[in-house]
Amino acid sequence: MTDVVRSRTGGASGIGPPLWLLAELTYRCPLQCPYCSNPLDFARYRDELDTDAWIDVMRQARAMGAVQLGFSGGEPLVRRDLEALVDEARRLGFYTNLITSGVGLTTARIDALRDAGLDHIQISLQAADAEVAAAVAGSAKAYAGKLAMARAVKSAGYPMVLNVVLHRHNIDDIDRVIALCDELGADAVELASCQYYGWARLNRAGLLPSRAQVERAEAVTREWRERLAARGRNMRLLFVVPDYHAERPKACMGGWGAIFMTVAPDGTVLPCHSARELPMPFPSVRDASLKEIWYASDAFNRFRGDAWMPEPCRGCSERHQDHGGCRCQAYLLTGDAAATDPVCSKSPRHELIVQALDESSADHREVEGLISRHARNSRILCRG
């Protein structure tokens, strides 16, 4: 989601403007995917920003330079004011992306969103198999609806990205997943290896694929790229490598507070949608302007630049490429948000990744045995 191709050289020094605003309109969602990136305690946050407050957020972000806008959640279609928000966003000059499960979409709503100026719809698919999809999403009827809506989105003339979160229960079926996306007419497919935050962290042992599974999936993806190119079919396949199987950490969000800003349903402003899990306070649009938050808040300045870095990052020649990796992952695995991301083979805590892979190879749960993301489980897990 932070794909910025820079064809120009140089760039201003210091803090650049935010280019991406992710508006998490709500944590409410009809699905219960056990790898949801929402925080475990999402049920606590019921006080959502209202329409006017979201419009104010969008105006502020646009004035600062943000140009890509994602409406996300939870399921953003739950918000009845989505069309009004899209309308205002488009008028402000944002490129507007709707990131949805497709549940709650109707042809009437697709048309209304088109009229409001929505630029793009991304639909998530859980699997190419109806039964696996139903088990993952906790809904037997969502799958058929998604496929129908994906077809409707294409016939309404939108560009369409399909997003499939890959884990051990669907990755071996990647050939059928890509074939399905091709058949649905996708312009691009994000084969997004599950990232282990929020509910996915909780279910990690039952989700992590093995290295052999990942290698096979990559090989199948490469074959598909060749086949698509030979047919002249323009469908981009983006394979996001699972960082537990990588040697170096990802350059998470392009760097902390570098280009990306998330506003959570209650108005909390975060450098990424998982940062709420970190043990530090984050400011809210209810108390401060986005400009103050982006440029001057302790939270947004905490991990900018490289002065905060410990060794081995501090002396590493790659520190400006990966920014020391992901702060949330560092915290979730080591208990220290300022540690080197343990994914890095140079990290003194890299054994945590090795242990996680060992632990998951001994886990034989089916999808149904994972902890579903829903409000009741959220309240049970996060009492007090």
Add this chain to the structure above:
Amino acid sequence: MNALAVPSLRPGWRLQWEEAQGCHVLLYPEGMVQLNDSAGAILSLVDGERDVAALIDELTRRYPDASSDELAQDVIEFFVDALQQGWIHHD
């Protein structure tokens, strides 16, 4: 890509000037290309109606100080690259 090809942006993609970035950007689903001055100047003229030769003529009028041979060469190279990158398509 020949001189008679009519380039246009891919459907759903949008070119716009971004003051905060001081450049033209090409916006597409969940992504953005920051364009240099010449790429911005060329793509701004792409309207899905004019062919490459007409676009070169227009740019030559707008930038009379540039060597017209070099300009034509640059424009063609840009379109070949843009096509390869998937930024544009042509009829």
